[in-house]
Amino acid sequence: MNGTCRWFATGVLACAMQAGSAANAVDDSTLSAVGDGSDWPAFGRNYSEQRYSPLTEINTDTVARLGVEWVMDLPGDRSLVATPLVVDGVIYFTGSFSKTRAVEAKTGKLLWEYDPQAIEHAGDRLRIMWDQNKGPAVWGDKLIISTIDGRLVGLNRHTGEKVWETMTIDPRRAYYITGAPKVFKGKVIIGNGGTEQEAARGYVTAYDADTGEQAWRFWVVPGNPADGFENEAMEMAAKTWTGEWWKHGGGGNTWHGITYDPEFDQVLIGTGNGSPWNQKIRSPEGGDNLFLCSIVALDADTGEYKWHYQTVPGETWDYNSNMDIVLADLKYGDQTVKALMHAPKNGFFYVINRENGELLSAEKLGKVTWASHVDLKTGRPVETAGARYEDGEELVWPSPFGTHSWHAMSYNPNTGLVYIPTIEMPAVWKDDKVDFTAWQPPHFFVNVGVEFGTEDTPADYGEAFLVAWDPIKGEKVWKHELPPQWNPGTMTTAGNLVFEGRADGKFVAYHAGTGEILWTIDLGHGISAPPVTYSVDGRQYVSLLVGWGGAGLIAGTLAAQHGWKYGVHPRRLYTFALDGDAAVPPSPPPAWATPVDPKDFVIDDALAGYGQHIYAQSCFLCHGGGAVSGGNAPDLRESPIVLSKAALHDVVVNGAKRMNGMPRFKHFTDRELDALMHYVRKMARKASTAVAANP
Numbered sequence: 083m084n085g086t087c088r089w090f091a092t093g094v095l096a097c098a099m100q101a102g103s104a105a106n107a108v109d110d111s112t113l114s115a116v117g118d119g120s121d122w123p124a125f126g127r128n129y130s131e132q133r134y135s136p137l138t139e140i141n142t143d144t145v146a147r148l149g150v151e152w153v154m155d156l157p158g159d160r161s162l163v164a165t166p167l168v169v170d171g172v173i174y175f176t177g178s179f180s181k182t183r184a185v186e187a188k189t190g191k192l193l194w195e196y197d198p199q200a201i202e203h204a205g206d207r208l209r210i211m212w213d214q215n216k217g218p219a220v221w222g223d224k225l226i227i228s229t230i231d232g233r234l235v236g237l238n239r240h241t242g243e244k245v246w247e248t249m250t251i252d253p254r255r256a257y258y259i260t261g262a263p264k265v266f267k268g269k270v271i272i273g274n275g276g277t278e279q280e281a282a283r284g285y286v287t288a289y290d291a292d293t294g295e296q297a298w299r300f301w302v303v304p305g306n307p308a309d310g311f312e313n314e315a316m317e318m319a320a321k322t323w324t325g326e327w328w329k330h331g332g333g334g335n336t337w338h339g340i341t342y343d344p345e346f347d348q349v350l351i352g353t354g355n356g357s358p359w360n361q362k363i364r365s366p367e368g369g370d371n372l373f374l375c376s377i378v379a380l381d382a383d384t385g386e387y388k389w390h391y392q393t394v395p396g397e398t399w400d401y402n403s404n405m406d407i408v409l410a411d412l413k414y415g416d417q418t419v420k421a422l423m424h425a426p427k428n429g430f431f432y433v434i435n436r437e438n439g440e441l442l443s444a445e446k447l448g449k450v451t452w453a454s455h456v457d458l459k460t461g462r463p464v465e466t467a468g469a470r471y472e473d474g475e476e477l478v479w480p481s482p483f484g485t486h487s488w489h490a491m492s493y494n495p496n497t498g499l500v501y502i503p504t505i506e507m508p509a510v511w512k513d514d515k516v517d518f519t520a521w522q523p524p525h526f527f528v529n530v531g532v533e534f535g536t537e538d539t540p541a542d543y544g545e546a547f548l549v550a551w552d553p554i555k556g557e558k559v560w561k562h563e564l565p566p567q568w569n570p571g572t573m574t575t576a577g578n579l580v581f582e583g584r585a586d587g588k589f590v591a592y593h594a595g596t597g598e599i600l601w602t603i604d605l606g607h608g609i610s611a612p613p614v615t616y617s618v619d620g621r622q623y624v625s626l627l628v629g630w631g632g633a634g635l636i637a638g639t640l641a642a643q644h645g646w647k648y649g650v651h652p653r654r655l656y657t658f659a660l661d662g663d664a665a666v667p668p669s670p671p672p673a674w675a676t677p678v679d680p681k682d683f684v685i686d687d688a689l690a691g692y693g694q695h696i697y698a699q700s701c702f703l704c705h706g707g708g709a710v711s712g713g714n715a716p717d718l719r720e721s722p723i724v725l726s727k728a729a730l731h732d733v734v735v736n737g738a739k740r741m742n743g744m745p746r747f748k749h750f751t752d753r754e755l756d757a758l759m760h761y762v763r764k765m766a767r768k769a770s771t772a773v774a775a776n777p
């Protein structure tokens with residue numbers, strides 16, 4: 083069945099049902115509508131990205147009866163961060179390395195499986211990549227997936243057969259994709275990441291959803307002026323850069339945060355941070371560096387620039403605006419504004435008029451010290467002296483994890499509130515030892531132009547909250563403290579509920595108006611994906627992927643405190659319904675690494691120092707800050723392989739575990755291996771000394 087009410091017209095949810103239609107189409111009309119809630123056909127459920135469902139069977143009165151309907155084990159998976167899509171009673175989702183499945187929603191029966199073989203395609207990009215993928219897109223009879231190695235693949239969604247495949251990046255460069263493709267008007271659009279490991283120049287590309295043929299491309303930052311500009315927007319943007327930025331790429335990579343706005347027929351892209359992060363290197367005389375850290379509106383048919391709003395002029399903290407862009411009609415007195423809402427990393431919550439990009443409000447969502455406020459007259463942030471680490475070192479709120487990262491926020495038109503997972507955490511910016519003029523961009527290793535990735539992060543360094551935010555008043559209505567620091571996205575319903583998983587493995591339903599906790603279940607493993615809801619044959623279901631993962635796991639002890647050790651806890655797809663009576667299958671208790679510290683190993687501090695440098699460039703993204711694994715990969719302090727040079731050589735240089743996601747570093751010599759061994763032993767000894775002193 084299909085609803086006919088348009089979500090953007092009035093916000094009123096009286097949906098006329100069209101009885102008897104056999105199959106739900108996924109096209110512009112369904113994706114523009116609230117619909118009857120039976121499907122969850124797009125990443126944010128529809129074009130609005132509100133993650134709001136009109137379903138009411140599960141509501142504040144009935145949610146106490148919610149139980150497990152079925153569970154699907156996903157033994158080959160690790161990080162699970164995707165938003166599953168549901169059309170006509172079939173769940174489609176991407177797992178680790180974009181392995182894709184179609185599952186019957188009522189029963190959990192597997193219908194088909196497709197493996198894009200991302201590891202085989204990755205080449206050296208296995209080093210930089212994450213195994214996670216944020217989900218597929220559906221258009222008509224196609225299911226379109228992105229792969230970490232840079233492809234879009236169009237599948238027949240009824241059979242899982244590949245129909246087309248397009249490479250969206252230059253595979254010689256260290257770009258990658260973790261974001262979900264987005265569809266609109268017969269096109270599919272995708273960006274990429276790469277600003278940490280490459281002289282990256284960001285762009286988004288739109289393709290024909292049925293054939294994969296390129297329709298248009300928009301570059302986010304200007305290239306070398308000597309090569310000519312692609313369009314007037316790039317010519318304008320180039321005036322806001324200094325030095326020879328193009329040698330460093332410039333950045334702006336759009337790895338997430340793309341919304342199609344049907345009312346203005348525009349694509350809104352949330353753009354990324356600088357490449358490198360440090361502006362002193364990238365654009366030494368300053369400048370706003372357009373279109374870094376901005377929302378840019380593009381004509382949906384041509385990709386031509388329409389307007390932009392920059393949240394962080396002259397970005398220098400990895401503050402990107404890649405977070406989701408949510409569309410809503412907001413009422414200011416008797417005036418209704420076609421607004422977009424956006425909570426980027428920088429800690430402010432923005433409301434912008436999407437007809438023209440005019441800033442309506444920007445209020446602090448958590449602790450922010452880089453700017454005192456945003457001046458509504460100029461639309462610009464008022465920065466704090468010292469925040470740009472002018473003297474070579476500064477502690478600044480928020481950290482590169484952002485006050486809000488990619489974990490989806492949701493908007494409930496009935497309560498008028500936005501439900502946002504937030505992180506309150508600072509970072510130290512230090513570049514006093516960086517030679518700005520001699521600096522060279524990295525190529526398949528991490529170098530961001532400031533010290534980054536060399537230290538562990540203490541367990542109590544960050545706090546996390548679920549915040550219910552009134553976008554019109556610009557203030558918190560309620561909030562709950564969450565386990566630190568990495569909690570997934572939210573979903574909200576006409577049943578007056580908000581659902582959110584948590585880093586500690588609990589899945590919780592809150593009263594959308596008051597925040598009261600109405601239902602909780604312990605799923606035995608850290609949750610990193612947002613839930614979805616839909617109905618089949620008139621019964622409402624909630625589905626959720628459970629599999630700890632994502633960039634937050636690099637935060638060493640802070641991430642490791644939950645005990646979601648690599649390879650220990652099962653990955654699963656859960657489906658819930660009222661009176662569901664399946665059991666939660668067992669999961670081992672939290673587990674932590676036991677660092678080994680052979681007393682006869684004599685640590686050479688100089689070698690260990692070099693090892694720390696190599697580790698920060700090439701290992702910490704997966705194995706964790708300070709050699710403390712947050713769960714993305716084994717904790718090297720307890721690995722027997724690191725105790726043996728030959729075994730280490732086999733794994734690191736020969737690539738013995740490559741098919742399990744452990745990349746190969748063919749160029750490492752004995753010196754690098756020795757240095758890594760000494761660094762890991764030093765970190766293991768530090769841990770065992772701390773335990774001995776504090777049993």
Ligand code: HEC
Nearest residue numbers: 208209211700701704715716721722723733739742743744
């Ligand atoms: C892209 C993520 C990633 C990066 C980067 C990475 N690793 Fe790994 N590593 C893994 C994964 C995943 C495994 C586990 C593979 C498996 O399950 O067998 C692993 C396993 C290992 C192991 C085997 C541990 C054991 O006891 O089984 C060693 C040793 C290792 N890595 C060392 C390193 C070193 C040294 C670096 C940096 C030079 C590095 N890794 C960089 C993901 C990564």
